[in-house]
Structure formats: structure tokens, C-alpha cells
Amino acid sequence: MNPPKRMLVVAMANRIEGLRVAVGLTMADAPLQVAVWGELPDDEAATPQLEALAFGDVPVQALPAGDAASWDALARQIVDSDIVYCV
Numbered sequence: 001m002n003p004p005k006r007m008l009v010v011a012m013a014n015r016i017e018g019l020r021v022a023v024g025l026t027m028a029d030a031p032l033q034v035a036v037w038g039e040l041p042d043d044e045a046a047t048p049q050l051e052a053l054a055f056g057d058v059p060v061q062a063l064p065a066g067d068a069a070s071w072d073a074l075a076r077q078i079v080d081s082d083i084v085y086c087v
Contacts, residue, residue, distance in 0.1 A: 004031060006031045006033075007082070007083045007084075008032075008078065009022040009085045010035045011034065011087055012037040015038070016043075016045045018085075019041070019046060020049055022058065023049050025085075033059045033077065034058060036063065037063055037074075038063070
């Protein structure tokens with residue numbers, strides 16, 4: 001049997017929806033990580049999503065938008081993933 005695909009969700013334009021997509025992908029039973037472009041959202045809509053990802057031990061990384069190193073980190077994550085969802 002083939003190993004499960006490594007998935008990455010990049011939450012950029014709609015960070016809350018990106019987090020929701022990531023929560024849904026936890027059901028895929030595959031390695032999953034989340035990159036949030038900019039700061040993590042801290043409103044009521046984001047809290048349940050972030051809690052669900054924390055419960056599922058899904059790593060969520062905030063990538064500061066004004067930092068050039070964030071582009072390098074995002075590029076590495078994309079290359080290391082088999083499936084990438086950008087929201």
C-alpha cells in the first residue's frame with residue numbers, strides 16, 4: 001500500500017476558510033500541516049477551528065507577511081508536500 005499523501009493548507013486570502021478546510025482534511029487520515037499568511041486570526045470564527053486543529057495535533061504556522069523569510073518557509077513547505085490547498 002502507498003504511504004498517505006502529505007497535505008498542506010495555505011490560508012492566505014481567507015484565513016478563516018483556510019482553517020475550516022484544514023479541519024475538514026483532518027478526516028483524510030493523512031499528514032497535514034497549515035501555514036497561515038500573516039498573523040493567526042483571533043476572532044470567534046477562528047477559535048473553534050484552531051482548537052480542532054490543536055486537538056488533532058495539526059501543526060499551524062503563522063508566516064509574517066512582511067518577512068522575506070516567510071516566502072522561503074512557505075516555498076519549503078510547498079515543495080515538501082504532495083498536495084497543497086491555497087485558500
